[in-house]
Amino acid sequence: MKARSTKGNQSSSGFKLSSIKEGYWGYIFISPWLIGLLVLTLWPMLQSLYLSLTQFHLLESPSFIGLGNYEEIFNSDKTFAQSLRVTFIYVLFSVPLKLAFALLVAMLLYQSIRGMSLFRAIFYLPSLIGGSVAIAAIWRNLFGLDGMINKTLSLIGFTPVDWINMPSTSLSTLIALSVWQFGSAMVIFLAGLKQIPKDLYEAASVDGAGKLRIFFKITLPLLTPMILFNLIMQTINSFQMFTQAFVVTKGGPIHSTFVYALYLYEKAFVFFDMGYASALAWILLIIIAVFTAVLFATSKRWVHYEN
Amino acid sequence: MSKRKSSSIKHLLTIVTVMLVIAMLAGCGGNAKGESNNGGANGSGTVDSSSDQIQLRFAWWGSQGRHDRTLKAIELFEKKYPHIKVVPEYSSWDGYWERLSTQVAAKNAPDVMQMSILYIKEYSERNVLGDMNPYVGNQLGIEQLNADVVANQGTVDGKLTGIPAADNASVMLINKEIFKQAGIEPPAIDSTWEELFAKSSELKAALGDGVYGVFDASSSLEAFMYYLFSKGDSLYTGNELGYSDDNFRAWLEMWEQARNEGLATPANVTAAALPLSNADPNKDALLKGQVAVYGPTWVAVFPAYESLMTENVDMIAYPYAEQTGSVLQTAMFFSTAAQSKHPEEAALLIDFLVNSEEAADVLETERGLPENKSIRSYLEPKYTERDKRMIAMLEHVSSIKPSMYDAGPKGAGEVTSLFEQVVQKHQFGVATIDEVIAEFRTEGNKIFAKNNNE
Structure with missing residues (x-):
């Protein structure tokens, strides 16, 4: 910064002036967003950081207790441990499965067949409403004891399974729901596929490479920037998963789908323990930040940029 | 020449931007105010029109049937006491407590609120609810209510914080x-x-x-x-x-x-x-x-x-x-906010809801069997078969030393x-x-x- 300003002095003072002016204009133009960020995001975040250090029942005033909430969370909160366990399992399975599925569908939709744009629209459509309560409610009915899935299964001779209300299958049901919401990742993969130069494929097939080999040696490496992007976005989203668990399973049975965001919500808006909930929120923020940082750090090893 | 032109455009832009920002902020402010005062019900315009009119906020949870009946009762109340304007805030059970606790935290609790047996102790002990003892016998009559219930469930730490509305x-x-x-x-x-x-x-x-x-x-x-x-x-x-x-x-x-x-x-x-x-x-x-x-x-x-x-x-x-x-158990109470600026009018509204035959005509037994004995006998000719079954059950439970x-x-x-x-x-x-x-x-x-x- 310092070096740059001395350089500016050397060349001409007029240049410096106009660059400040330009900055000032920039800030004016982004002021609606900037004010939003400061007032609606940054300020509440700082507030919640302070509140996380207090005991604050919503009906009373906060009283400062230092790191008391954090100590309780890490030392004796079994529900915290359980919700963290559920969330990790969810992220660990739903993200890779969803990306693999999204890539598979993207490859299919990359083919040039007549009416392909229609197919693309049809496959993307569910994602527009994917995170909604309505889809979650439909999922609940599909996988219910008298739902479509069980009806179909019993037609081919299987005994019905109570997918949603058995602890052994409830989380898998939610993971399946998340995999099914592959649309946004799929679209990004599709865009990535279109950017891969066709001559690479031609050269490879002339050299006698098989389809699998082409996929692993050309398609996948050239898609890695898209994979990184999707991986990070989906990881962040999955850590914050709420709607599906809230609507489909309510976190049950026996907390088998009690994801972190649901626990946070319950503490904050059912029991009104805002100080504790704020501490939970900051822990989640740090967990997500660490995961994102690790993904970025390892990306140097496996992400290939063309130049 | 061209420099001048561009600077005047810049000025124009500044003015437009600043105006936009101000408009946006004003919009936000107006919205928030409207929401907190109104709860999506009828307008707040009347507040300004007559300064001597007192505004009373009344919150309850329930189904659409309860909303319709309660709104009608409010109309009757406003006719009887033209100097009081009641602003209704109603929702379902789930949203009610989230909203109420948030309002309490913002020191913006409604003057009169429907209260549950599950929460009355907590809200009273956390000093959210007002003591209605000073108004008993003046604005608020309790002689027709079950004295046991008033003393045991409506009173917390010596403060009368809940007027029982119905039995359960x-x-x-x-x-x-x-x-x-x-x-x-x-x-x-x-x-x-x-x-x-x-x-x-x-x-x-x-x-x-x-x-x-x-x-x-x-x-x-x-x-x-x-x-x-x-x-x-x-x-x-x-x-x-x-x-x-x-x-x-x-x-x-x-x-x-x-x-x-x-x-x-x-x-x-x-x-x-x-x-x-x-x-x-x-x-x-x-x-x-x-x-x-x-x-x-x-x-x-x-x-x-x-x-x-x-x-x-x-x-x-x-x-x-x-x-x-x-x-x-008391099916529900009516409570006032400790911080209400109009506790007397709040007591008046509760009295109207619990003790008046006008209110009973529209509320009927929607909130359960009325706690008020005289209202109960007043409504008796109107009881449906279903009401009678509920009353019979309540009387049975009362008779087996619950x-x-x-x-x-x-x-x-x-x-x-x-x-x-x-x-x-x-x-x-x-x-x-x-x-x-x-x-x-x-x-x-x-x-x-x-x-x-x-």
């Missing part, structure tokens, strides 16, 4: 259709758990699998509380969990045996129907014809079932042991959900009875200690 009692619901199909007499109005399980066993013999005699209520803290009452024990002692562990063990063993013999719903069916009494035909095991005896729930929810099941639904008392497990519902110390809501979680582990067979007994007591008392440490 805990009951079990039965699906008569199932008993008819099996050709078995439905259980008597006062039965023991053993008798209910015996009926369940007869049903199983007659109807086979797919129908369960009794809904597994073991994970409901309310059900356990009533069971303790029936054994002469109590759930709470001071700000801690009370009861003897032997009773808890007997409770869990009773249900374990019933599940093993197929007399109560298996864990997954129970989980699907929780929480109890949500009256959702898709989830409700009683409505689906999946269970014959379901509960505990309240007399006040009977209309919701009756409207869907007509004569196929009936009420019996919560099972007795040494005494009945059914409890009496206990009084105990909302528990601060933190009881969290303990209720803890109980559900811990006992559910036993239902699914992943925790032993000893583990459940130990875990609930330690974790439950931890929650109470945290909430009552001042």
Whole structure:
């Protein structure tokens, strides 16, 4: 910064002036967003950081207790441990499965067949409403004891399974729901596929490479920037998963789908323990930040940029 | 020349930008204000028009039917007291408490609010609710109300914070259709758990699998509380969990045996129907014809079932042991905010809702059987068949020496959900009875200690 300003002095003072002016204009133009960020995001975040250090029942005033909430969370909160366990399992399975599925569908939709744009629209459509309560409610009915899935299964001779209300299958049901919401990742993969130069494929097939080999040696490496992007976005989203668990399973049975965001919500808006909930929120923020940082750090090893 | 032109454009842009930002901020401010004062009901324009008119905010939860009736009662009140304008804020049960607690935190609680037995103690102890004692006999009459209820449930720490609006009692619901199909007499109005399980066993013999005699209520803290009452024990002692562990063990063993013999719903069916009494035909095991005896729930929810099941639904008392497990409870209270600027007018509104025949004409029994004795006899000619069944049940419970519902110390809501979680582990067979007994007591008392440490 310092070096740059001395350089500016050397060349001409007029240049410096106009660059400040330009900055000032920039800030004016982004002021609606900037004010939003400061007032609606940054300020509440700082507030919640302070509140996380207090005991604050919503009906009373906060009283400062230092790191008391954090100590309780890490030392004796079994529900915290359980919700963290559920969330990790969810992220660990739903993200890779969803990306693999999204890539598979993207490859299919990359083919040039007549009416392909229609197919693309049809496959993307569910994602527009994917995170909604309505889809979650439909999922609940599909996988219910008298739902479509069980009806179909019993037609081919299987005994019905109570997918949603058995602890052994409830989380898998939610993971399946998340995999099914592959649309946004799929679209990004599709865009990535279109950017891969066709001559690479031609050269490879002339050299006698098989389809699998082409996929692993050309398609996948050239898609890695898209994979990184999707991986990070989906990881962040999955850590914050709420709607599906809230609507489909309510976190049950026996907390088998009690994801972190649901626990946070319950503490904050059912029991009104805002100080504790704020501490939970900051822990989640740090967990997500660490995961994102690790993904970025390892990306140097496996992400290939063309130049 | 061109420089000048561009600078004048810049000026114009500055002005436009600043105006836009101001407009945006003004828009935000106006919105927030409108929302907090209005609750999406009719306009706030009247506030400015006549400065001597007092504005009173009144919040309640309920269904559309209750909203319509209450709005009509408000109209009548405003006609009677033209200097008071009532601003209604209403929602369903779920949204109500989130919204109310947020308003309390923002020091913006409504002047008059509908209050539940579950929360009145907590809201009173946290100094949210106003003491109405100074207005009794002036703006507010309580002579027609049940003095016991006013003294025990409406008064917390010597402050009269809740005026009881309607009576309620805990009951079990039965699906008569199932008993008819099996050709078995439905259980008597006062039965023991053993008798209910015996009926369940007869049903199983007659109807086979797919129908369960009794809904597994073991994970409901309310059900356990009533069971303790029936054994002469109590759930709470001071700000801690009370009861003897032997009773808890007997409770869990009773249900374990019933599940093993197929007399109560298996864990997954129970989980699907929780929480109890949500009256959702898709989830409700009683409505689906999946269970014959379901509960505990309240007399006040009977209309919701009756409207869907007509004569196929009936009420019996919560099972007795040494005494009945059914409890009496106030269905709801009207409370004022401690910080209300118009406590006298607030008391006047509550008086109108609880004591006046004009209000009773439109409110009828929608909030339950009116607590006010003279209103009860005033409404008698209007009672429907359904009202009469509810009254008969309330009178029956009153006559068998019921206990009084105990909302528990601060933190009881969290303990209720803890109980559900811990006992559910036993239902699914992943925790032993000893583990459940130990875990609930330690974790439950931890929650109470945290909430009552001042």
